[in-house]
Amino acid sequence: MADDGKTGGWWHQVRRAVHRILCWAVNERPAPARAAAHNGGRHSMLSDTPAAQDPANISELDAIPAHPTPESTLAPAQRFAAAIGARSQRARVIAAFNAAQPVDDRYELLGRMTELNRLVDGVVERRQHAVVFGARGSGKTSLARIFGDLADEAECVALYHAATGDTGFADLLRPYLPFLQAEARPAGRAALAALGERDFTARDFASAAAPGLTRRIFLIVDEFDRIENRQTKAQMASLLKLLSDTRAPLQFLLVGIAADVDELLEAHPSLRRHMVAVPIRPVGPRAVEAVIDEGARRSGITFPAEARMLIGAAAAGSPYHVRLFCQAAGLAAVEAGTSTVDVGAVRAGLASSFEEWASVNAAAAALLERLCRLPELRERLRALACDAAAHQTVAADRVPQALAPALLFNDSGTAVFADSLAPQFLLARLQLAATEPALAVAAAE
Ligand SMILES: Nc1ncnc2c1ncn2[C@@H]1O[C@H](COP(=O)(O)OP(=O)(O)OP(=O)(O)O)[C@@H](O)[C@H]1O
Ligand SMILES: [Mg+2]
Missing domain, CATH: 3.40.50.300 (P-loop containing nucleotide triphosphate hydrolases)
Known part of the structure; x- marks a missing residue:
C-alpha cells in the first residue's frame, strides 16, 4: 500500500x-500556484477585490524607496538595465499597471x-x-x-x-x-x-x-x-x-x-x-477603484481622490484604459520627482496616452483632437463617448457629421466607433481640451 x-x-x-x-x-x-497561494487554493474564496495584504505575499515590486528619483536623466542603457531588473520606480509603475497583457492571476481580475x-x-x-x-x-x-x-x-x-x-x-x-x-x-x-x-x-x-x-x-x-x-x-x-x-x-x-x-x-x-x-461590459466604479488601489499598492505611487476621479471619468469603466491612464500618470509623477499623482500628472498622463494611441491611429486621433477644440461640440461629444463606452453602439442620428469618419454605420440606424478603444481617448482628449480655453476659442474661429 x-x-x-x-x-x-x-x-x-x-x-x-x-x-x-x-x-x-x-x-x-x-502560473496558478501564485494565485492559489493567496487563499490556500480554495476556489470558493474568489472575490472581486484583491486578497488582503499578507506580508508574506509582498514581492520585490512592493518595496518602494521613500524618495524616488526622476529617471529621465539616466542614460538609455541604465534605464534598460534597471527596467529589466524591475528595480527602478519607472519599472514598478509599468509592471503595476500592466496594460499590455491580460490578467493571469485571479485576484487581479477585478469586478x-x-x-x-x-x-x-x-x-x-x-x-x-x-x-x-x-x-x-x-x-x-x-x-x-x-x-x-x-x-x-x-x-x-x-x-x-x-x-x-x-x-x-x-x-x-x-x-x-x-x-x-x-x-x-x-x-x-x-x-x-x-x-x-x-x-x-x-x-x-x-x-x-x-x-x-x-x-x-x-x-x-x-x-x-x-x-x-x-x-x-x-x-x-x-x-x-x-x-x-x-x-x-x-x-x-x-x-x-x-x-x-x-x-x-x-x-x-x-x-x-x-x-x-x-x-x-464596463466595470463598475468599485472595480475601477480596486484596479487603482492594487496598482498603487504595487507601485508605491499614491493616487489622491481627484486624480482617481479624473482617470475614472476618462476610462469610463474600461479596465484597459484605467491601467493605461494610471500608468502614464504614475510615470509623469515619477518624472516630476514625486510619488503622488496630482492633477498635472493626470493631464500629462492623459496627453501621453492619447499621443501613444495617435501613433497607431493617426487619422482618428487627428479628427478627435480637432473636434475637441470646438467648445460648442464638446458636450455632445462627451455624451456620445460615454454612450459608446457603455454600449458600443450609438444611435446614428446622434453622431455629429464631422465625427462620422471615425465611426462605422449600419442599416439599422446605429453606429460604432471603428476603433472600439476610441471613446475613452475621446473622453481623455475632452478633459485636456477643457483646460485649454484660449486655444479652443482660437481653433473655433
Ligand atoms: N477585470 C480586470 N481587472 C483588472 N484589470 C483588467 C481586467 N480586465 C482586463 N484588465 C486589464 O485590461 C487590459 C486588457 O485586458 P484583456 O487583454 O483581457 O482585454 P481584451 O478584451 O481581451 O482585449 P482585446 O480586445 O484587445 O483582445 C489588460 O492590461 C488587463 O490586464
Ligand atoms: Mg483579448
Missing part, C-alpha cells in the same frame, strides 16, 4: 506537470465575478458552449484565461488558442489536435492523429474527438471575430451543435470583439439553447 501510495503520488505529480504544460500550451500558460459565475454556471454546470464578447480591451481574454485557470485546478483541461486571421475551419482547429490526442484513449488518438494530415469537416472532428476523450476539455478560441470566412463560421456552428447533441466532453469558449452575440455567431437559431452568452 505504501508503495502504491508513493507511486500514485509520483504519478499524480507527473500528470499534473504534464497537464500544466498542456493547458495553455498552445499559446502561453499563467468580473458576475461574468465568471455566468461562465461557470453555463459552461461547467449546464454544459453549454460560451461566447464571450465585448469591446477591445474590456477584459475578454483575461476572463477566459482565469476560467482556464479554474478548469485546470478542477482537473479539467483548458486549451487556449487565438485565431491569427481569417482562417479555414480545419486550420482553426488543427493547433488543438496534438493536445487533444494526449487526452484521448488509444483508439481516439489514432483518429485525431489522422485529422492532422488532411482537411476535415465538423462531422469528422466531432466523430474523432468526442468518443475518445478521458476528461472534460474546454477549447478557448480567442479573437474569433477575426474569422470572416462564412464557411468556417458555418462549420463551427455545426460542430458546436454536434458536440452538444452527442453530449461530448468537449466544449468551446468563443471570445471576440462584438457589440452583440449575433455579430459573432451570425444567427444560428438552433444553437442558441446550447450557448451561454457572456457580454463583457
Whole structure:
C-alpha cells in the first residue's frame, strides 16, 4: 500500500506537470500556484477585490524607496538595465499597471465575478458552449484565461488558442489536435492523429474527438471575430451543435470583439439553447477603484481622490484604459520627482496616452483632437463617448457629421466607433481640451 501510495503520488505529480504544460500550451500558460497561494487554493474564496495584504505575499515590486528619483536623466542603457531588473520606480509603475497583457492571476481580475459565475454556471454546470464578447480591451481574454485557470485546478483541461486571421475551419482547429490526442484513449488518438494530415469537416472532428476523450476539455478560441470566412463560421456552428447533441466532453469558449452575440455567431437559431452568452461590459466604479488601489499598492505611487476621479471619468469603466491612464500618470509623477499623482500628472498622463494611441491611429486621433477644440461640440461629444463606452453602439442620428469618419454605420440606424478603444481617448482628449480655453476659442474661429 505504501508503495502504491508513493507511486500514485509520483504519478499524480507527473500528470499534473504534464497537464500544466498542456493547458495553455498552445499559446502561453499563467502560473496558478501564485494565485492559489493567496487563499490556500480554495476556489470558493474568489472575490472581486484583491486578497488582503499578507506580508508574506509582498514581492520585490512592493518595496518602494521613500524618495524616488526622476529617471529621465539616466542614460538609455541604465534605464534598460534597471527596467529589466524591475528595480527602478519607472519599472514598478509599468509592471503595476500592466496594460499590455491580460490578467493571469485571479485576484487581479477585478469586478468580473458576475461574468465568471455566468461562465461557470453555463459552461461547467449546464454544459453549454460560451461566447464571450465585448469591446477591445474590456477584459475578454483575461476572463477566459482565469476560467482556464479554474478548469485546470478542477482537473479539467483548458486549451487556449487565438485565431491569427481569417482562417479555414480545419486550420482553426488543427493547433488543438496534438493536445487533444494526449487526452484521448488509444483508439481516439489514432483518429485525431489522422485529422492532422488532411482537411476535415465538423462531422469528422466531432466523430474523432468526442468518443475518445478521458476528461472534460474546454477549447478557448480567442479573437474569433477575426474569422470572416462564412464557411468556417458555418462549420463551427455545426460542430458546436454536434458536440452538444452527442453530449461530448468537449466544449468551446468563443471570445471576440462584438457589440452583440449575433455579430459573432451570425444567427444560428438552433444553437442558441446550447450557448451561454457572456457580454463583457464596463466595470463598475468599485472595480475601477480596486484596479487603482492594487496598482498603487504595487507601485508605491499614491493616487489622491481627484486624480482617481479624473482617470475614472476618462476610462469610463474600461479596465484597459484605467491601467493605461494610471500608468502614464504614475510615470509623469515619477518624472516630476514625486510619488503622488496630482492633477498635472493626470493631464500629462492623459496627453501621453492619447499621443501613444495617435501613433497607431493617426487619422482618428487627428479628427478627435480637432473636434475637441470646438467648445460648442464638446458636450455632445462627451455624451456620445460615454454612450459608446457603455454600449458600443450609438444611435446614428446622434453622431455629429464631422465625427462620422471615425465611426462605422449600419442599416439599422446605429453606429460604432471603428476603433472600439476610441471613446475613452475621446473622453481623455475632452478633459485636456477643457483646460485649454484660449486655444479652443482660437481653433473655433
Ligand atoms: N477585470 C480586470 N481587472 C483588472 N484589470 C483588467 C481586467 N480586465 C482586463 N484588465 C486589464 O485590461 C487590459 C486588457 O485586458 P484583456 O487583454 O483581457 O482585454 P481584451 O478584451 O481581451 O482585449 P482585446 O480586445 O484587445 O483582445 C489588460 O492590461 C488587463 O490586464
Ligand atoms: Mg483579448
